[in-house]
Amino acid sequence: MVASRYRLDASIGEGGMGRVWRAVDEMLDRRVAVKEMRIEGLDPEDARTRRERTLREARATARIDHPGVVRVYDVVDEGERLWIVMELVQGRSLEQLLVEDGPLPAAEVGRIGLSLAEALREVHAGGVLHRDIKPGNVLLENVGQRRVMLTDFGIAAIQDAKALTMVGMLVGSPDYMAPERVAGRPQGPPSDLWSLGATLCAALGGTSPFSRETTLATLHAVLYEEPRLPPEAGPLAPLLAGLLAKEPGDRPDVAAVTRALTPAAPQQHPEAPRPETRTLDIGLRRPEPAPDPEQVPEPVRGHRRRTTLVATGGALAAALAVTLALTLPDGDPRAGGPTPTTSRPPTVEGTSRPPTATLPAGARREAGYAWVPPKGWERVVKTASEVHYTSPDGTQELVAQSALAKDDLLATWRTSERAAHQGRDYRKLRLARTTFRGRPAVVWEYLFTLEGDRWHAELLGFDRGSRSYQIGTWYRPQAGPQARRTYERVKSTFTELGPAGG
Template sequence: MERQVSNRYRLIEPLGEGGMGVVWRAYDELLDRTVAIKEVRYTGVGDDKRADLNRRTIREARAAGRLDHPSVIVIHDVVEEDGRPWIVMQLIRSRSLAEVIREHGPLPVAQAALIGGRVLDALRAAHATGVLHRDVKPENVLLADDGRVVLTDFGIASLEAEAGLTATGGLVGTPAYMPPERLNGEPARPESDLWSLGATLYAAVEGVPPFKRDSWAATVAAVLRDLPGQPVRAGVLGPVIMGLLQRDPAARMSADEAAHLLRAAASEPAPYGYAAPPAPPPGPAGSWSDMTGPGERGPAGTVSLRARRRGWFLGVPAAVLAVAALGTGGWYVVTTSQSATTPTPAPTSTSTPAPSRATASPTATPEASTTPTTPRLPAGWRRLANSAGQFSIGIPQGWQAKKSPTRDSITVTGPGTPGMLLVEWTVPDKPVADPARAWVELEKEIQAKGEFAGYERIGIRSTTYLGRPAADWEFTRQRGGTLIHVINRGFRTADGRHYALYWDTTDARWDQDRHYFDQFVKTFRPE
């Protein structure tokens, strides 16, 4: 018989187990959704101490629940049942960074920098609200199927203002990733999380943590007395790693400097080429502002601990699956791909004619481009800027842009057409060389899974966009009994940010509505 928690959450299956409990896949019968629930277990302690630990866990879960950031796990609820806390979280289909390192070995520098930048961005958001993580390590860094990097398990985090709750006499955390001040009995501080990030980056590029030894005691001793071995695979990440692993917290590299160096490292060419988008600037994620010019006016604008599937999209790991809800229980897949060419700043936009049906030219030579100034908007359009995605785009009057609450994407819709534009900025799982070839491989994956009913390719071809190699994937498919026509352009900017511009409308209105996509790609500009 299936078990229920709080007369609401039906436990389905365990997803993973650790020292502090079990994570379950569960079904929220009130809100009709699948969630992850962490069952927190404390063993080997008396009743009084267990009660204190439960109170601490509940308060810390609530503290983490205040965080609103795309790289921080979403906590929906926390309840107490059977004398222990149950933390209800967003279920993210993902693999941990630790799993990826174990299965694929050290990561390319650009990919490690990309992941590190997103983790650092999450930590900065947490530290700004007084929340410390205290257990940053590869096992707690999730590489989500939808392209996000998510920091999870704030279960041992504590508000700095409520540090008294942590005085239990125990040491919480993983020694190989724990800073020396914590091992010396000093309280955690933001710099402590930065040290753990440095150790995590070291493990990402070297394959092993910097102070890993044969036993727990030997590992603790190494952190306290030894210098980290100079990383040999880190390349331009070396200064970041060694700066974060300074034994004295006061001498440790600052978060601002680390963020700057991670952006630079992420944009370095890597094997097969992809680099990371920089972390969003400080400020509310997904905030919009109006960028009005003459004549322009408008309104201001868990976790699976195991993988959903055993492998990455090994042939096209940089083509990220972006999933958006369609009504009740329906889903469609939006995909992105990016270029691997060494960055050369030359912003431009080109409009290319639609290919004829049933053609494909994934190896076509990119077209030449020019370098225009900021484009003039069509009459009646206004320019909006998104701070999290670091871009601006023109949209017609009366159209609205809505930020996804869980994804790095926005959706633009308006009156007079069933069409929809989706702009997504993504994190690639792994680098690939040819954006058009990535579309071809991803197409094979989708067809093998049967995810697009009535799918028919119109064309996959290379092009040039914003002075960069890009690829357009155009196809039709059935959705809810209607034939939908899609074009999706994937590309990477010169400084390493990845975007996709996706447009779909009904096939019957394709010729009538195609001009919207052409105008959107002309007005889009990375900031």
Template sequence: MDRNAVIAGRYRLERKVGRGAMGVVWRAHDERLDRTVAVKQLLPDTWSDDAPFRSIVRAMREARVAARLEHPHAVTVYDVAEQDGTPFLVMEFLPSRPLTELLADDGPLPAGRVAELGAQIASALAAAHENGILHRDVTPNNVLITGDGQAKIADFGLSHAMGEGTMTGGGLVVGTPAYLSPEVADGEEPGYPSDVFSLGSTLYTALEGAPPFGTDANQIALLKRVARGEITAPRTTGPLTDVLLRLLRRDPRERPDMAEAERMLAAVADGRSAILSGTKRLPAPTRRSRLPFVIAGGVVVAGGALAGILLFDGDSPEAVAPVAAPSPSAAKPVCEARYEIANRWPGGSEVRVSVRNAQDTRLTGWEVSWTLPPGTRIANLWNGSLAQDGDRVRVSELDWNAVLPAGGTTTFGFIAATEQEGGDAPVAVCRSS
């Protein structure tokens, strides 16, 4: 298609402004309504063998899906047109630049700015989810930053409305590999938790300067790394990092839903605590269920990860022993710690430790301690303060995550370098400080 071509008798193409997942994007003039629009031309190399019919059907379906969403932080779709067997999507023209370009020019963004942009995008995706719409390709390239600094999510070209048939098939993985969720990279159908993970990956990139799984010209190797959930430990610490690690949890059941992600990101952007009780969880496949947690003095297998959990009552160093039917007068633990080996690789592992306030009142300080397995050392701790005496380790709160409301949680993590393969997770002890 050439400049000055008129599409559907009304959209005059002016110049190419970019390329999306399914084709070229033009700036165009709507001669009927006298306004500037963006026109996305679906290119022949993205068509199926029975093009153009399937391509037109796919574009019509995409337009129906995208037009259902009206949100200030989502690019608006106006129309779908067809010219000489080629489908075109007509959208809001938005003077902007992709987040990818912003990061290339300016480098990683401050945490507060990342949280602000993330809350805006999460609000649009939450509205999409409420309407039964998946985005399926949330990446920095699909986040547009306008001249006044607002964020809009673009290119619902890979969207899939729940209840509508899919136009992909044959085992095709749809999305950008570096930002896929582990379950999608592992061949499962995408769902709402997949969008949550991809948003976390996008914001992680904005904060850290690189995707959580790194980059690799070998896309198969990258997909395998994504499927294993081998994220690179973040260099930054703070409340935003804690939120992002929640969005990036390997098990989709453990991620917040998009509305909760928006709330947490908005709280960080406003300088408020993002750690509240009652976090909503997303539905997950029943086939992922594992043995129930065993509390106090044991090793727990949950979702394929090893975890050691111990409950403590106040400052007492004695574990609360499990009982089959605790009496009403039994002492309630002050806090709980869950030590989870999230990822393993030769010579090391990524560890995440969750701390939960088990009281009915707020907790104003906490400390988690455990004994290091032989030949293990800690590197790259985030979201906590480390003290070590021989093989005895203590991690305590930082200023921003010291106070936990009733039932509230926070997470810290680190890289454990080890000389031994495998082994059980140590038992972690939580107490108030």
């Protein structure tokens, strides 16, 4: 029981900032989601910053009363733990939907985009920036027209409040992070709209138009490359290109986005009052017919490029220069690893399918694979299909992920390796084709220096059918023999499960 009122039932999500529980409000007899923010074990300054950040998250979201934003009901402060009580959404996140069912038709994406644009109009009018719009933070309710909702304002900033400085932390997903945020420049509503554009592209094509095989390549693409718009975009392509303009002033505003998306969602219903309790089914609505291409305006603006600073994530200081970032290919242990995106959405009761593969004893199932991670290591969920584990002493990290197979993996990694040569202290040990359990694979092993510390990285990648899998590690050289044994042991337990985890 939390605050002698909220009875925790089951854990439904976990990420870098805490855990989310399905719970029952005993006083009002309704089901809720309770977000547990753990701050024990931190030094006083970190604990203070975490508490202020959590309370600001709750205040920012509680100020917004809109059907497209998850409602905050209550905040409970218990000293070493904070609890945020939220509306429980019965459904899946857009990220889970894409992993389990694949990309969506353009008409459905138009409807989702229109709902999100209308929610953002309300959010921005309240002086709030979301700052972390991505498929993992878009929830789709399992009823009727599938109400679309924004959640996890964990890094939202109230524009008239003093900004918090999260030393050593870049919160967010590079794939969906606006160029000005990556560069450390001022942000505003156009930054959220850029992330909306990347999210809608992912809904159409399965991934962000800036997703690359490494964190470095992703950051470079966000800053300097044109977006790879999905072929399925069709009449939505001009709007998406405008939203993804490099300069904030070149992007359409939320009113223009709403006008452009309205023809793509002809069956959109007016906003209805939000019930406090309801019974939900698990049906999914069939998509509407494709929109008329002539009805979609073309808010396409010029793109300008700018030399900027690159921020890297994890537990390191943010805002490393491009020249330093180039020494950090896929295996940067504090740069988020390969293609970092999101933790599992906090207010979703997800659905999953039972595994069909024979799993080793103690295996933990993820989206698309299972493995046996070391006991006692810190688990961080980056996306529904990418998970990291860090050793208690911080000298080793393990990562695994699954995604749709694309280009030849060796060719992609060679491109990233060439970029790494532009930096300092990178030394390739090997980058070549190999085998894993008797089938084709690619291995990339190298050394690099980060903030004066030397690291050893090894990545293994392979394709199985339409899916691509990666499992890797990076460790301090002094942990070498034991780190190698740990990696080999965990790698031996890796089991592919397919796109739906079963």
